[in-house]
Amino acid sequence: MATTVFTNTTRTIPAEVGQGVGGLADLSGNDNHAAQATAAARPIYQTAPDRVTLDGVDDRLSVTVPVGGFTGTMVLATDQGTASYGVTIPAGPYDIGGRGGLHFPGNAVVGQLIRDGALSAGDAAATEAYFVANGATASYGSVTDFSSYWREWSEITSFPLIDTSSGTDFATAWDNCNSLTSFPLIDTSAGTDFIAAWRDCTSLTSFPLIDTSSGTSFFLAWDNCTSLTSFPPIDTSAGTNFDQAWRDCRSLTSFPLIDTSAGTSFNQTWRDCRSLTSFPLIDTSAGTSFSLAWYNCNNLTSFPANAFDNVSGGNFGNAFLNTALTQTSIDNILVSLVASGISAGTRVFYQSGGSAPSSTGEAAITTLRSRGWTVTVTGGGATIAPTITASDSLGGRTLTITVDSTTGVPAPVTALTALTLDGVDVLGDATGSDPWTYEMPDSATGKTVAWTLQASNYIDTVTVSGSETVPSYSYSYRTEQINP
Secondary structure, three states, X not given: OHHHEEOOOOOXXXXXXXXXXXXXXXXXXXXXXXXXXXXXXXXXXXXXXXEEEOOOOOOOEEEEEOOOOEEXXXXXXXXXXXXXEEEEEOOEEEEEOOEOOOEOOOOXXXXXXXXXXXXXXXXXXXXXXXXXXXXXXXXXXXXXXXXXXXXXXXXXEEOOOOOOOOOOEOOOOOOOOOOXXXXXXXXXXXXXXXXXXXXXXXXXXXXXXXXXXXXOEOOOOOOOOOOOOOOOOOOOOOOOEOOOOOOOOOOOOOOXXXXXXXXXXXXXXXXXXXXXXXXXOOOOOOOOEOOOOOOOOOOOOEOOOOOOOOOOOEEEEEEEOOOOOOHHHHHHHHHHHHHHOOOOOOEEEEEOXXXXXXHHHHHHXXXXXXXXXXXXXXXXXXXXXXXXXXXXXXXOOEEEEEEEEEEEEOOOEEEEEEEEXXXXXXXXXXXXXXXXXXXXXXXXXXXXXXXXXXXXXXXXXXXXXXEEEOOOOOOOOOOOOOOO
């Protein structure tokens, strides 16, 4: 490689070991040379084997792709593995060494071929063998961490069946590979981390039945795969985090009965899956949070009974907003939440769109609210903020405070929350409950007694206050002498 690697952009000074590479010669004869004018961003030339190493921060070289671009095959040989990809690269600058020097499937480039026009399988294999003979690693089979390897490689149109059998971390591995239309059945059996692995792969229309049995985190895994029309029943039995996993998979028309029995977090999991019309009876027993889980699934009409009977948490904030649930489906959900028995921690449920619940659902709402839930649904379980009026009367040294009226749905709970005598707290001296009474001491004469009542329901809390000034009282005494 030494005769093709230079320290300067004009390729006149051959690079020595340990020097930054400013120019890399195109051996095709087409003069598509690569260069890096910024010294700090130059890869370093090393030998045994000949390669340019990358810092994973900003090191890369840039080649100018001619007008018309390249549509064909790229063979990339690195210190981690060698593979051939289908690519479409537009005209203009193109990075050799990963996007912006950040994301690359290895730590060094041994060789790279980009051909306008597809290579035959035989020619691709021969090119890979040539690079391997010159020091590239043949297989990715020893790599454990594939995180961000091909992230934002939007030029890749097809991905090879490489050996990923040792991989445990696939986080953001193919994030934003938005030209991929299909994906191979690679070995992911050891993979535990699939965070955002295929996020924004907007051209994928299907997905293979890969082995995800060891996967624990599927956070954002297929987020915004907007062209997926179907999804296989992958093994997610070890998965705990499904937040946003299939968010905005808006072309999915059905969803498989996957194993989510270990899943604890389902926030925004199926948000904006706008083509789903029904949903399977998945196991949500370990789930604690479902905020926005089915938000904006605006064609979702059918939801199964018993889905949340054994759920572990009550956060359903905006979970079913803008859905099209039938009356039976909304009843199913409400009744199932009652069956869960949750009466502590976060307890919220919001749904809009579709049908109002029946009397069965309304009864479930009443039960949930009695357990401290905030429930908002379409056309049912109406809630009205509370109001309260109250008055007091003073008879001698006794103050009586009475609620005159309250309104609100559900019916508000009232309480005496403040009672003072000339600013001194005497709430603890009040007795009773609607009415409340306070026996004032003789020393109260001329002082002001003030009170506050509170009315609250799940919607709001309101107060009403009043006060009285204790008047002076005159007393007459009669002295009698009793004669013996």
